[in-house]
């Protein structure tokens with residue numbers, strides 16, 4: 301199967317060939333013909349499998365083959381949950397539209413709106429945007445949705461998590477009801493299906509991998525590490541292995557800043573990327589990471605969602621996410637486009653329950669390791685560790701199971717059965733990052 305076989309024009313085929321794509325990925329093979337036929341689709345495929353080209357190519361084909369008024373009204377809108385993802389999708393749109401007469405731009409918050417307004421006024425066929433700034437500019441009459449023919453929701457599950465449903469519905473309310481809708485998501489939750497049923501009309505469901513699966517070439521590794529030694533352990537991992545490009549996830553913005561500072565102090569080039577950073581700082585950090593000016597990018601979940609970093613070999617979970625699906629998204633940053641990747645998680649005793657949830661979702665046990673000198677000290681299991689525990693864990697109360705005696709083991713050695721199964725039930729789904 302080739303891109304031409306899918307019915308794509310030679311101008312588009314030429315552009316993807318220049319990108320080095322030799323044949324369509326499975327999701328592209330399945331989705332593109334339906335989209336070209338004008339059908340609504342609900343598509344799910346594991347991360348890093350080329351969903352962006354899966355919707356961009358047929359949309360570009362439609363836009364370039366059909367007539368439009370001279371003033372170039374907005375005809376296709378791609379909504380993404382984060383600024384970085386919007387920028388990245390737009391980069392792809394630009395590359396794929398190199399040989400067709402299509403104008404595109406990207407719009408997101410955190411930067412000056414004036415140039416965005418000017419570009420919109422000059423006429424744009426396809427727009428990639430985050431919902432907030434888009435609505436803002438619509439309120440300011442900088443653009444109209446009245447001529448939109450195709451709406452694309454990328455990373456729709458994340459948009460739900462981030463609370464964008466009202467914004468999305470508001471944007472849709474300004475659009476003609478007759479239009480094509482494409483919804484892409486890495487996972488298919490029940491909430492996604494509900495959102496889809498409100499937006500899509502007789503959608504074709506396209507799925508290429510079992511639900512919630514991760515890229516096959518990613519190996520998972522867990523290190524049981526003392527909570528207070530995680531930073532030291534991260535530095536050791538990076539130095540011992542001579543790693544040159546690692547994406548590290550922390551659960552909080554503050555944690556990301558703290559870790560970044562300590563890495564830099566240890567002589568490792570690093571930058572943090574999260575919602576409290578200015579857009580300029582975020583863009584710069586990502587660019588420097590991609591071009592290898594810095595070795596380590598420390599990110600929170602929201603900032604890193606959907607990012608495509610070619611050949612990223614290592615992802616480290618400094619803390620496990622408390623929402624198990626996020627694990628899949630995090631490690632989906634590595635092992636992309638068929639490359640091999642390694643996902644390493646530092647798990648302290650408080651996080652064993654999170655690990656269990658993740659293993660349940662993956663239907664796979666993660667290989668656990670303990671490195672001498674870094675053992676969790678709040679467990680009686682590795683005996684040597686218990687004698688070193690003084691003062692390290694006692695300082696802080698565990699986040700979950702607060703009524704548990706401090707030194708009661710949560711797990712034993714490599715066996716990760718928790719003694720308390722409560723902890724995170726009822727924890728709010730929405731996280732701060």
Ligand code: ADP
Nearest residue numbers: 321323324325347348349350351352353608637
């Ligand atoms: P997803 O949205 O599914 O997570 P992306 O669209 O970001 O994935 O694509 C992941 C990577 O795969 C990108 O670097 C992209 O350039 C590359 N890619 C996409 N389609 C193909 C293809 N047909 N052949 C080779 N590489 C591809």
Ligand code: MG
Nearest residue numbers: 351352454606
């Ligand atoms: Mg994507």
